[in-house]
Amino acid sequence: MKKLLLLLALCAGTAMAQEALWSGSQVTSPVVNADGTVTFNVVAPKAIKVEVTGDFLPPQRIETAMGTYEAPGVAELTEQNGVWTYTSAALAPELYSYSIRVNGMSILDPSNVYVNRDIASLTSIFIVTSAKGDKGDLYQVNEVPHGDVAKVWYDSPTLKMKRRMTVYTPAGYDKGKNYPVLYLLHGAGGDEDAWTTLGRAAQIMDNLIATGKAKPMLIVMPNGNTNCQAAPGAWSKGMYTPSFMGSLDQPAVASMDESFPDIVKYIESHYKVAKGKKNRAICGLSMGGGHSFATSKRYPDMFGYVGLFSAGLHIGGDNQGKSFYQLLQGSPEVQGQLAKLFAAKPFYWIAIGKTDFLYQQNADLRRYLDEKNYPYEYLETEGGHIWRNWRIYLTEFAQKVFK
Amino acid sequence: MKKLLLLLALCAGTAMAQEALWSGSQVTSPVVNADGTVTFNVVAPKAIKVEVTGDFLPPQRIETAMGTYEAPGVAELTEQNGVWTYTSAALAPELYSYSIRVNGMSILDPSNVYVNRDIASLTSIFIVTSAKGDKGDLYQVNEVPHGDVAKVWYDSPTLKMKRRMTVYTPAGYDKGKNYPVLYLLHGAGGDEDAWTTLGRAAQIMDNLIATGKAKPMLIVMPNGNTNCQAAPGAWSKGMYTPSFMGSLDQPAVASMDESFPDIVKYIESHYKVAKGKKNRAICGLSMGGGHSFATSKRYPDMFGYVGLFSAGLHIGGDNQGKSFYQLLQGSPEVQGQLAKLFAAKPFYWIAIGKTDFLYQQNADLRRYLDEKNYPYEYLETEGGHIWRNWRIYLTEFAQKVFK
Secondary structure, eight states: OHHHHHHHHHHSTTHHHHHSSSOOOSSOOOEEOTTSOEEEEEEOTTOSOEEEEETTSOOEEEEETTEEEEEOEEEEOEEETTEEEEEOOOOOSEEEEEEEEETTEEEOOTTOOOEEEETTEEEEEEEEOOSTTSHHHHHSOOSSOOOEEEEEEEEETTTTEEEEEEEEEOTTTTTOOOBOEEEEEOOTTOOTTHHHHTTOHHHHHHHHHHTTSSOOOEEEEOOOOTTOSSSTTSSTTOSOOOOTTTTTSSOOSSOHHHHHHHHHHHHHHHSOBOOSGGGEEEEEETHHHHHHHHHHHHSTTTOSEEEEESOOOOOOSOOTTOOHHHHHHTOHHHHHHHHHHHHHOOEEEEEEETTOTTHHHHHHHHHHHHHTTOOOEEEEESSOSSHHHHHHHHHHHHTTTTO | OHHHHHHHHHHSTTHHHHHSSSOOOSSOOOEEOTTSOEEEEEEOTTOSOEEEEETTSOOEEEEETTEEEEEOEEEEOEEETTEEEEEOOOOOSEEEEEEEEETTEEEOOTTOOOEEEETTEEEEEEEEOOSTTSHHHHHSOOSSOOOEEEEEEEEETTTTEEEEEEEEEOTTTTTOOOBOEEEEEOOTTOOTTHHHHTSOHHHHHHHHHHTTSSOOOEEEEOOOOTTOSSSTTSSTTOSOOOOTTTTTSSOOSSOHHHHHHHHHHHHHHHSOBOOSGGGEEEEEETHHHHHHHHHHHHSTTTOSEEEEESOOOOOOSOOTTOOHHHHHHTOHHHHHHHHHHHHHOOEEEEEEETTOTTHHHHHHHHHHHHHTTOOOEEEEESSOSSHHHHHHHHHHHHTTTTO
């Protein structure tokens, strides 16, 4: 009753008009129905055409002079009384991204406040789940103990700047000790926010730890762009437009792998974690897979577990027209580093999608490992270079480390 | 060079098409020009009318049967080759919110990834600054030491749930000790995310602390909706549509003021903070101002500093048609609580906008304080019940506490 009165007081006068400059929508969208179909509702009385496009629709194959590529599918909404509607087929459990097109112009779903940023694109998101333990269930917030997520500024003497990273500490951290640490790296165009938004890392870890499938561990998500202090908007460069190249086209004083000990040093001096390679794992997607490859071979005694997720592998020197296998064969330096790494016997894990454009690189690396008789585990999934795969890879890798 | 090669590898094939499902915009918007004007650019070749609306434009006065209210101003963009453009007048330093209207439909600026959520509305944002120490400068990320910001789950036995709050620890926290704590509360419709997004609390504190204007302190931003564990999307209720009433229309087992010691206990047992009322301040906006009023009088020895920002004050019982002054006069219980609070001599601070719909309530409280000869400081600003004022009030109050 007290609250009702307060509420009435707060609703009176112009509070609403003043506080929320723009009112919310009159419809609910999206609606995840009990049968797994999803209904989209958009109020657009003046529109001529309203569509929805997203990764929940079967992709279209687009033929261009540059080759064939897949683009997200598009479905048309139908209109009644100014409200446009579309109901999907029943969808498999997953986190989906979509946007609405009104007369050809892409917008977010006006009724959905849940948004992810991928480089410079904002998209609306929703989750479909139907059973305990399915992917949707794993990516949503469940009634389980939650870890804390912090944006932390650490000192990187190697890169000569203070830098921001995201640190997940598992539920119960305040009472525990000697936690192992998984270093989880993003791809090109990403930043220290990517794994907790697009990657749902906190939800995946909460849910895996709560069901005993993964050990309680810290997840450390640094920024892999060595010339940036932090994600766009979070440092003194201001509110610039993020770009795939934007984070890489300025010189940096050192590489990510060279500077990695700064991160480990900060974590091990500020958190209740266990030291030694048995308590450290490194993994990452795309460029972050490349960083995991490079850091683990540069510091062969640092990590007991290495995970390459759709890794973008590279080796310096004259790479013109050479396969990754040829580059490996042509670099005594890298071969020497890898020999030292193999001697330290880390658990080595490689995962990639069947249609990933980096498939051959990773096949080349597997060929090299096979020739050296170095054991590794390998996971091949459907699809390409997409977050849907990277969430699966984190889920799998997190269950394999520190056991 | 290594990075360039990696980049080329990552750009090859279908990576771009696969990773970022929707490409970024071809224009930059908004552009804050050197003279303080701001240019908006929207690619909309098929549009008939494109407008921008936001709090950077002079408000419109709208007459309705319910009375007169102010709505944000609207300006029309002009089109050339499918790109619509508008340049504002020179703007005062401030954080501004806006949205674009295409054929009457409100959308975010497609070229701006910087977005704030206020209840169920997403709006695009930008900052104008022209000199060190002005409001824009204070709200932006500057090249100063940054505090860490964590989303922390604490136990509330009083509310019978684990709950999420935002904790700012100042730069240097890892090396310091005995920090004072400012508890900073949001309004109705808000949550533990509001002060660090709409309120720019981390930037304000970083900048005030770096210039010596405020003491290094923790800022603790709990969730004031006692029937919620966390912000929308961050707890097991899922991705529901936030509403002004949504967070309050379910019963809770206790009130915010009753449960407040759970928060203080968690902070004082988990952080390097000083205890005692001289090291604790409480303040909040609107409903959070009401929570600050209620908590400080309920626990008169808990806080040495109390700040009411456009406070929504309330007193239980039969409130029908009574002014807040009459309610105070009619409640021996509240008078007794306030007498005990006055005896503990906290610093009391009240701030409100001249056109705020809660102005009279706060004038009534000041009348009561005057009659009791209880000293307080008072700040009256232009405008109403808006974030622009609450950022000013935090800036002012943070410089007054713990000194």
